[in-house]
Amino acid sequence: MTTRLKKILIIGGGAGGLELATSLGRKLGRYKRANITLVDQNHSHLWKPLLHEVATGVLDEGIEALSYMAHAHNHAFQFQLGCMSKIDRENKLVFLDEIRDDHGVILVPHRWLEYDILVMAIGSVSNDFGTLGVKEHCIFLDNLRQAQRFHNKMLNLFLKFSAPGNLEEKVNIAIIGGGATGVELSAELHNAVQQLHRYGFTRLDHQALSLTLVEAGDRILPALHPRISVAAHQELSKLGVRILTKTMVIRVDVEGLYTKDGEYIQAELMVWAAGIKVSDLTRDLADLETNRINQLVVGSTLQTTRDPNIFAIGDCAAYKLPNGGTVPPRAQAAHQMASYVYGNILALLRKQTLKSFRYKDHGSLVSLSRFSTFGSLMGNLIRGSMIIEGHIARTVYIALYRMHQIALHGYIKTGLMIIVGRINRVIRPHLKLH
Ligand SMILES: Cc1cc2nc3c(=O)[nH]c(=O)nc-3n(C[C@H](O)[C@H](O)[C@H](O)COP(=O)(O)OP(=O)(O)OC[C@H]3O[C@@H](n4cnc5c(N)ncnc54)[C@H](O)[C@@H]3O)c2cc1C
Incomplete structure (x- = not known):
């Protein structure tokens, strides 16, 4: 008798969701141990902390953005383009809206996708606090x-x-x-x-x-x-x-x-x-618990409080810290949560005990373009926090993106990408002008 493969569905291919889909694809999808599907409303992924560089033209998204379809093919998971708008928890189904072209013509009709395990990784949007205009x-x-x-x-x-x-x-x-x-x-x-x-x-x-x-x-x-x-x-x-x-x-x-x-x-x-806040979509999403900025409230294992089959990671998850606050909406938090949920999904499939998430604040950095970089590093090695700036800070700042690239592509491909980036800096204009 053949057993049905478990269906793992991840909604949102950002800093957290794409890393998770990639590692699950490599570990389970490749050996046909589970069906992994990633859903995103866009065709391609660009690491969100780079958006202000795209806005000013320092970064060319045509070079930096990653096609979900191609990445899914290379890492043994499936990709579905679409915008999730509903969950039917009883029947374990997720609803994707129809896809229309610029003239409103339906290209792909609405769909229901099945899941055994669902991971919400839809990130956040700007919060205008209802300010007029x-x-x-x-x-x-x-x-x-x-x-x-x-x-x-x-x-x-x-x-x-x-x-x-x-x-x-x-x-x-x-x-x-x-x-x-x-x-x-x-x-x-x-x-x-x-x-x-x-x-x-x-x-x-x-x-x-x-x-x-x-x-x-x-x-x-x-x-x-x-x-x-x-x-x-x-x-x-x-x-x-x-x-x-x-x-x-x-x-x-x-x-x-x-x-x-x-x-x-x-x-x-x-x-x-x-x-920031999470999109209004989560406010009445299948009666899952949310907080005042629409984040999905999760327990220690990053499962949502009202449904253990649904995890939430990254900006859309509200995980309570011992000091009463919640994990800040940062790329490093999304990265850490993706790693924990990866381990916990494997544990679920093996019927083992799930681990509790522990957020480690490694510090924060801000880059003032080529003028300066400042930040603080935190961790056991330096016992507390240390303020850094200049070249060291710039290197650590870039390292956060490199970690994301390594999680997606591995060391060799990331190394090649760094070389291509250096060559592009010599042969291409320093600013995108079109
Ligand atoms: C300009 C800018 C600069 C930043 N700089 C830093 C920084 O220097 N350091 C740092 O740590 N953090 C930084 N951040 C924050 C960081 O980008 C986020 O914390 C991080 O991207 C959160 O990851 P995530 O996976 O939760 O969501 P995201 O990376 O936002 O990904 C969410 C994904 O979900 C998809 N999605 C959303 N809704 C749906 C839906 N209904 N159906 C299908 N798909 C959906 C989106 O298309 C997106 O791909 C910055 C953010 C911005 C905007």
Whole structure:
């Protein structure tokens, strides 16, 4: 008698989900010990912390993005393009919406996919906290499409500014949210301006860029060590970024934003990067427990509290830390959760005891483009935390992405990718101009 292969379904091929699908594919899919399926609403994967580099053109997504279909084929799992919108827990089914083309014509009808074990890894989106006008007038940096939209708008803005006869003195850009995304994007924008100046946008320079970074808290990078905030604040101020702390944005219109203190900041391009939430989809998802930002509440084994057949990892999971907080929405957390759930799925299939997740904070780094990198390292080796900057910090910052690449491609292919990256830096322009 043949036994039916277990079906493991992973929703979301981001920092956590794609690593998990890859390792399960290698371990189980390749030897026909289970059916692994990954679902994502996009055709290709780009590691989310690189989005601000795509937005400014420092990174070419055409080179860096990874096709899910090809990766699935190489790592013995299946890929289904689609957007999940419902779960039927009783019958263990997941519903994918129909796929339509740009004219609304249905390309793929809606589908139900079966599962024995389901892993939710759908990440997070920007939280506008219901602020008036944000959805209509600000750009979010949640996915590749939005980063590309920012890139096009930025290039158009700079082109208009540099056009012969243009009398405007400044290009006004505002970024709302002084977390890592806002800070890194500010520095990348100054880098982009420098590169474009060299490529022939002669009117465009540091002085011409009027960049305002608005933060509601009393310092930028509020989640990081105060010394890192101070260092980043100084470096951005040196570049000419106007930093407003303790400033709440209450409304946005087509030409700028209003602060609670009564100031109107004019801006032709506005980015909202002030906090995250999980998409509203999870709020009433099959009666699974969620918190105030729609994260799925998980227990110590990363199984959701109301259904042991459903795990949640990464930004969409709320895992309580001993200090009462939850694991922060970071790539390193998604990576660690993917490794734990990999072990726990194997344990489930072998009818062994599942392990409890322990989050290890290895520190945080922010890269101010080629101007500087700051961060803190934490761990047993250094017994506590250590502030680093400059070349060492830059190397550690890049190492986080390398770890993701190694988890997906192994050491040899990642090594080759590093070499190709170095060659591209010599033979290609330093900024994507189209
Ligand atoms: C600009 C930026 C810079 C950042 N920098 C850093 C950094 O320096 N260091 C750091 O640690 N973290 C950083 N982060 C945070 C980090 O990117 C996230 O914590 C991490 O990507 C979370 O991984 P994840 O797997 O939970 O979700 P994601 O990587 O966001 O992946 C979620 C996936 O789910 C898919 N999906 C969503 N909904 C559905 C659906 N309904 N159906 C099908 N598919 C779906 C999406 O298409 C996506 O592929 C940054 C984030 C941003 C936006």
